[in-house]
Amino acid sequence: GEDVEQSLFLSVRExxxxxxxxxxxxxxxxxxxxxxxxPGAGLQLLTYIFSNxxxxxxxxxxxxxxxxxxxxxxxxxxxxxxxxxxxFCAESPLKAAGNKLTFGGGTRVLVKP
Amino acid sequence: xxGVSQTPSNKVTEKGKYVELRCDPISGHTALxxxxxxxxxxxxxxxYFQGTGAADxxxxxxxxxxxxxxxxxxxxxxxxxxxxxxxxxxxxxxSLNPSGVGQETQYFGPGTRLLVL
Numbered sequence: 705g706e707d708v709e710q711s712l713f714l715s716v717r718e719x720x721x722x723x724x725x726x727x728x729x730x731x732x733x734x735x736x737x738x739x740x741x742x743p744g745a746g747l748q749l750l751t752y753i754f755s756n757x758x759x760x761x762x763x764x765x766x767x768x769x770x771x772x773x774x775x776x777x778x779x780x781x782x783x784x785x786x787x788x789x790x791x792f793c794a795e796s797p798l799k800a801a802g803n804k805l806t807f808g809g810g811t812r813v814l815v816k817p
Numbered sequence: 818x819x820g821v822s823q824t825p826s827n828k829v830t831e832k833g834k835y836v837e838l839r840c841d842p843i844s845g846h847t848a849l850x851x852x853x854x855x856x857x858x859x860x861x862x863x864x865y866f867q868g869t870g871a872a873d874x875x876x877x878x879x880x881x882x883x884x885x886x887x888x889x890x891x892x893x894x895x896x897x898x899x900x901x902x903x904x905x906x907x908x909x910x911x912s913l914n915p916s917g918v919g920q921e922t923q924y925f926g927p928g929t930r931l932l933v934l
Binding site: 708735737739744745747748749752792794803804805806808809810 | 821928930
């Protein structure tokens with residue numbers, strides 16, 4: 705079945721760039737997503753990339769997709785304390801009816817002042 | 818506009834009891850999803866509705882779990898004979914059109930945190 709892996713934890717200083725990595729196994733993925741979850745809250749969609757793209761930029765966020773290696777990354781420029789949260793990558797396999805998402809375990813990002 | 822809403826935000830129940838969790842999707846969204854998130858893990862798919870019908874219920878863990886969406890809008894996730902292992906955050910999401918390019922993005926509600934004692 706599908707599997708999505710992420711590193712558990714990332715610590716970064718305020719103002720630096722953060723890079724969160726994700727690997728997935730399903731080569732038929734159509735969309736790949738990044739969601740942010742703050743303590744006790746639901747998931748906030750940050751950005752997504754279609755599988756025929758290799759890069760997408762949205763303000764401070766840059767998504768890179770290496771389809772050959774099945775590797776996805778999210779770069780946050782000028783990281784702020786408000787960026788401290790858990791970040792989930794998720795894939796939507798082509799064959800899945802209705803676009804159900806498979807999530808990684810999440811990367812906890814801690815931004816130090 | 819209003820996002821996805823879920824009630825209650827927290828539910829504490831005793832082992833063996835029955836619970837209902839409610840989800841109000843974004844108005845006009847045809848697709849509705851339920852996910853379960855255990856502590857320290859990512860969300861796991863439970864069930865997906867397209868309109869009133871459950872198009873994919875492959876994620877429901879057993880027959881104690883059931884969900885309905887009788888009018889194609891609000892959905893209720895029902896758990897019978899709750900067990901301590903059912904304790905988790907239950908998340909609902911909706912999307913405009915799961916088959917439409919650019920319309921399949923899922924927007925999540927704040928979740929219902931269920932604790933079974």
